[in-house]
Amino acid sequence: MKATCIMCPLGCELVVTEKDGKVCVSGNTCKRGEMYGVSEYTHPVRTVTSLVKVEGGGVASVKTTKPIDKNRIFDVLGEIGKLTAPADAKIGDTLLSDVLGLGADVVVTGMSK
Amino acid sequence: MRRYDVAVIGGGPAGMAAALSAEENGAKVVLLERDVRLGGILNQCIHQGFGLHYFKEEMTGPEYADRFRKRVENSSIDVLLECMVLSIGKGLTLTALSPTEGLVEIKAGAIVLAMGCRERTAGAIMLPGTRPAGVYTAGMAQKLCNLEGYLVGREIVILGSGDIGLIMARRMTSEGAKVKLVLELAPYSSGLKRNIVQCLDDYGIPLKYSHTVTRLVGSPRLTGLYYAPVGKDKKPILEKEEYISCDALLLSVGLIPENDLLSGMGVEMSPVTSGAVVDENRMTSIAGLFSCGNVLHVHDLVDNVTVEAELAGKSAAEYAAGRLRPGKAVKVRASGGVRYALPQTIYAGDGATTVYFRVSDVFRNATLQAICGGETIFSKKFSVLAPGEMGSVRIDKSLIKGDDLEVTLK
Numbered sequence: 248m249k250a251t252c253i254m255c256p257l258g259c260e261l262v263v264t265e266k267d268g269k270v271c272v273s274g275n276t277c278k279r280g281e282m283y284g285v286s287e288y289t290h291p292v293r294t295v296t297s298l299v300k301v302e303g304g305g306v307a308s309v310k311t312t313k314p315i316d317k318n319r320i321f322d323v324l325g326e327i328g329k330l331t332a333p334a335d336a337k338i339g340d341t342l343l344s345d346v347l348g349l350g351a352d353v354v355v356t357g358m359s360k
Numbered sequence: 361m362r363r364y365d366v367a368v369i370g371g372g373p374a375g376m377a378a379a380l381s382a383e384e385n386g387a388k389v390v391l392l393e394r395d396v397r398l399g400g401i402l403n404q405c406i407h408q409g410f411g412l413h414y415f416k417e418e419m420t421g422p423e424y425a426d427r428f429r430k431r432v433e434n435s436s437i438d439v440l441l442e443c444m445v446l447s448i449g450k451g452l453t454l455t456a457l458s459p460t461e462g463l464v465e466i467k468a469g470a471i472v473l474a475m476g477c478r479e480r481t482a483g484a485i486m487l488p489g490t491r492p493a494g495v496y497t498a499g500m501a502q503k504l505c506n507l508e509g510y511l512v513g514r515e516i517v518i519l520g521s522g523d524i525g526l527i528m529a530r531r532m533t534s535e536g537a538k539v540k541l542v543l544e545l546a547p548y549s550s551g552l553k554r555n556i557v558q559c560l561d562d563y564g565i566p567l568k569y570s571h572t573v574t575r576l577v578g579s580p581r582l583t584g585l586y587y588a589p590v591g592k593d594k595k596p597i598l599e600k601e602e603y604i605s606c607d608a609l610l611l612s613v614g615l616i617p618e619n620d621l622l623s624g625m626g627v628e629m630s631p632v633t634s635g636a637v638v639d640e641n642r643m644t645s646i647a648g649l650f651s652c653g654n655v656l657h658v659h660d661l662v663d664n665v666t667v668e669a670e671l672a673g674k675s676a677a678e679y680a681a682g683r684l685r686p687g688k689a690v691k692v693r694a695s696g697g698v699r700y701a702l703p704q705t706i707y708a709g710d711g712a713t714t715v716y717f718r719v720s721d722v723f724r725n726a727t728l729q730a731i732c733g734g735e736t737i738f739s740k741k742f743s744v745l746a747p748g749e750m751g752s753v754r755i756d757k758s759l760i761k762g763d764d765l766e767v768t769l770k
Contacts, residue, residue, distance in 0.1 A: 251557045255412055258553030294408050296420060297534055298506060306509040308406035308422055324534055338426050356406060357422025359507045
């Protein structure tokens with residue numbers, strides 16, 4: 248499998264192969280790239296960022312604290328869409344723990360007001 | 361007339377880092393920002409990808425901005441919000457206007473320009489066809505979405521595959537719009553490769569290189585557009601025009617450093633970067649006037665903006681205190697596949713300095729060299745070099761024997 252690493256702006260072109268049940272990555276220039284190659288081959292994940300309403304007006308940007316299963320991005324966005332942040336929310340506040348049991352929380356990253 | 365050692369114009373990542381660095385180096389600093397809060401463009405960049413180099417931790421734009429905003433709030437920097445600088449005058453004075461302070465006149469020991477960029481607009485690219493509602497720059501669509509909660513359309517076409525266009529392709533898709541097509545005039549994207557993957561490939565959004573929009577259709581609102589492939593001369597091949605329906609067109613067709621304040625001042629500008637020509641200290645051709653961040657040259661990574669701004673802020677503080685003493689000037693020139701190298705002047709002396717550059721095309725297995733007085737003092741092979749990814753070389757100044765440094769690609 249060929250993949251462009253997204254861990255940093257270098258965007259190394261990875262080649263991921265499987266031999267005797269072991270996943271091998273080449274083309275990376277760092278450890279994170281190797282980990283990304285393995286992850287992308289076995290279980291691709293992505294961090295989700297989005298927006299929620301704020302009580303009383305305005306919007307707050309949010310993110311998942313960990314990358315989640317790439318196939319579940321829209322399910323997670325659906326759950327995020329149901330949230331409303333309190334007016335006094337601060338950056339780092341958790342709005343939803345363990346979204347859909349995927350192991351990541353949804354936290355506030357910015358407030359528009 | 362308010363007096364400060366250093367006045368910083370612009371409170372985004374460059375301005376905040378410059379102000380903090382100037383203060384750390386002993387200056388009394390004022391930071392002027394036209395918006396209601398600090399943070400600049402980062403406030404609307406709610407995606408991940410910031411801080412990996414500077415904080416060794418990946419975070420979103422607002423989080424990166426918040427780290428600096430908190431440091432500024434805990435410092436002795438005077439921050440003037442909703443304050444628009446109208447002009448820079450002789451003797452490093454500036455005039456600004458604010459609804460709370462009224463007309464503000466400042467005399468500074470040094471001024472740091474950190475105004476960032478604006479986007480190239482629909483008017484600037486002269487799209488044929490109607491003038492309907494529904495045409496936005498990608499950054500405006502981002503602002504309306506991420507700071508106001510508006511979706512500017514449901515069926516989107518994006519012109520330009522630079523980072524803003526790519527990021528908005530993903531953003532609009534996340535909020536329920538259908539991004540039907542991304543068109544790119546060049547045969548390659550000017551954005552980061554990882555954005556092609558995580559913004560287009562992940563969502564199956566098609567990208568057509570060497571294509572452009574040829575005509576807008578619809579009035580009073582956009583209902584569709586015509587697009588066509590372009591030849592090597594970048595002119596559309598109209599016989600191959602195709603139609604696609606859409607209710608919004610997002611333009612990601614270029615960032616322009618916001619140097620309007622400098623008109624008439626006689627500051628030496630670079631036609632390649634559209635920013636000021638600067639030396640190693642990020643000082644422009646006007647003594648005491650410094651420039652950093654996107655207003656100097658368009659960056660890809662905010663981490664580099666921060667490093668550059670810290671350098672400019674420190675230099676400004678030292679200049680204001682009469683401590684800035686550059687050595688012998690060495691002119692830096694770009695040649696071959698290198699489109700520009702910055703700073704355009706470095707100084708002989710000890711230690712090392714970093715020269716940033718961009719290439720003019722996609723190059724594979726090319727060698728970047730720095731040549732001084734006929735001698736190659738730096739050489740590095742790159743497997744890929746792309747225009748959309750700024751590079752840097754660390755120059756050992758002790759190896760500089762002449763007054764000319766050529767940065768070239770072989």
